[in-house]
Amino acid sequence: DAEITQSPRHKITETGRQVTLACHQTWNHNNMFWYRQDLGHGLRLIHYSYGVQDTNKGEVSDGYSVSRSNTEDLPLTLESAASSQTSVYFCASSESRLAGARDTQYFGPGTRLTVL
């Protein structure tokens, strides 16, 4: 069965370190997204990609970067981790660029990141 996975599921790091969160999907979807979920804020879009070599900034992109070298993977990098980036991170993918019943985003299980 097709799926979307994230690794690691839990990560503790120190302020200033570079951290990369992995996202891998086997749906063969062109579109991939990264969100963060914080108490009091719901889900906020960090970066997204509509295809290989395509990346776009979302609502809260400062301090994060992504690269898309193949269809299956969209790694999220925190260049210099800050305590404000402690959060739960969700990766998602979709077949279409348009939201809808058949074009929904499929979410991974999440990565809980703690920056000390």
Add this chain to the structure above:
Amino acid sequence: DQQVKQNSPSLSVQEGRISILNCDYTNSMFDYFLWYKKYPAEGPTFLISISSIKDKNEDGRFTVFLNKSAKHLSLHIVPSQPGDSAVYFCAASSHGGSQGNLIFGKGTKLSVKP
């Protein structure tokens, strides 16, 4: 400024009764609305959606109502079941429903008591 608001952080309902989750939005350019459901330690899953050209969409026990003039939508679950206990996120999109423009609310935690 929040564009999608879910003003009730939590809701408790008895099994078998109706659950009504509300969502308000401020951006009149939003033309597609979705509800996602999230269990603890899992990613959100799509539940139901509605286009701005409709005022109601139904899928089994779940119905979403859209009131464009009031910029308000609601999700009705009838009858509610204990397995419906989860956090429900309302989301909205503009530009024909572009995924990259999806804005989520803060979520409402629904508890369905047996």
